Amino acid sequence: MTAVNPVYERLLDAHRREIPQLYLLVDPDKADPAELPGFVADAEDAGVDGFFIGGSLALLPRFEECIRAMKVAAKTPVIIFPGGVHQISGEADAILFLSIISGRNPEQLIGQHVIAAPMVRELGLEAISAGYMIIASDTVTSTEYMSYSKPIPREKPEIAAAHALAAEMLGMKLVYLEGGSGAGRSVPADMIRMVRALVDIPVVVGGGIRNPAAAAEKVAAGASIVVIGNHFEDGSNRTQLRAFADAVHTGHSQSITEL
Numbered sequence: 287m288t289a290v291n292p293v294y295e296r297l298l299d300a301h302r303r304e305i306p307q308l309y310l311l312v313d314p315d316k317a318d319p320a321e322l323p324g325f326v327a328d329a330e331d332a333g334v335d336g337f338f339i340g341g342s343l344a345l346l347p348r349f350e351e352c353i354r355a356m357k358v359a360a361k362t363p364v365i366i367f368p369g370g371v372h373q374i375s376g377e378a379d380a381i382l383f384l385s386i387i388s389g390r391n392p393e394q395l396i397g398q399h400v401i402a403a404p405m406v407r408e409l410g411l412e413a414i415s416a417g418y419m420i421i422a423s424d425t426v427t428s429t430e431y432m433s434y435s436k437p438i439p440r441e442k443p444e445i446a447a448a449h450a451l452a453a454e455m456l457g458m459k460l461v462y463l464e465g466g467s468g469a470g471r472s473v474p475a476d477m478i479r480m481v482r483a484l485v486d487i488p489v490v491v492g493g494g495i496r497n498p499a500a501a502a503e504k505v506a507a508g509a510s511i512v513v514i515g516n517h518f519e520d521g522s523n524r525t526q527l528r529a530f531a532d533a534v535h536t537g538h539s540q541s542i543t544e545l
């Protein structure tokens with residue numbers, strides 16, 4: 287029998303077996319579609335477990351073109367991480383059906399979902415409901431600004447943990463702790479630890495992770511999936527793909543010079 291939600295079941299299986307995963311976030315405004323098949327193939331060879339695609343803005347009309355290019359090479363899931371209802375496509379394997387639960391903006395909690403749901407159904411796209419929390423960093427992030435959603439103070443792990451618990455009780459399939467793309471400070475380990483201790487669903491952590499030691503730290507604290515975006519947009523950093531994948535899969539980093 288084929289799985290009803292194959293992508294989520296894959297994530298959940300890895301989470302339950304305590305095999306942390308490394309996902310890369312592709313920003314369609316910054317990626318070159320011609321280079322994406324090669325990038326995806328190299329990343330998978332290095333041990334990357336899957337890909338998100340999306341962004342707060344869409345300055346260029348090539349979202350679907352990027353997904354198609356990724357799918358040429360991808361053996362692992364390509365999941366939409368939507369910046370809004372303009373980022374829905376049947377070419378992807380699944381979509382994170384995100385509610386920004388750290389904020390109190392009804393549009394981001396249910397309004398946009400009502401607009402998106404019929405289209406997602408019509409396209410046969412697997413929807414993975416996600417309780418998305420913006421965690422304060424050192425600057426106002428694009429997500430915070432664009433979504434009119436207040437972040438959770440980074441020194442209040444118990445607030446994040448209560449949100450995660452509520453998300454799980456509401457039936458959401460994962461929680462996502464977002465430091466913000468390019469954030470100066472990533473999500474604190476004690477917050478990840480407290481969230482992971484309270485919920486059974488997968489815990490995704492991203493934003494401002496720039497070296498294998500930081501990625502390993504998130505895993506050691508309990509992240510089920512670590513997400514890296516900006517760092518690999520710079521082609522010269524791609525030689526580090528394997529070091530990041532190894533750090534995430536083991537929870538340890540060889541590097542002692544970074545964190």
Ligand code: 1GP
Pocket residue numbers: 311464465466467468469491492493494495513514515516517
């Ligand atoms: C995914 O927004 C992050 O959650 C990606 O952040 O670009 O800082 O890696 P970076």
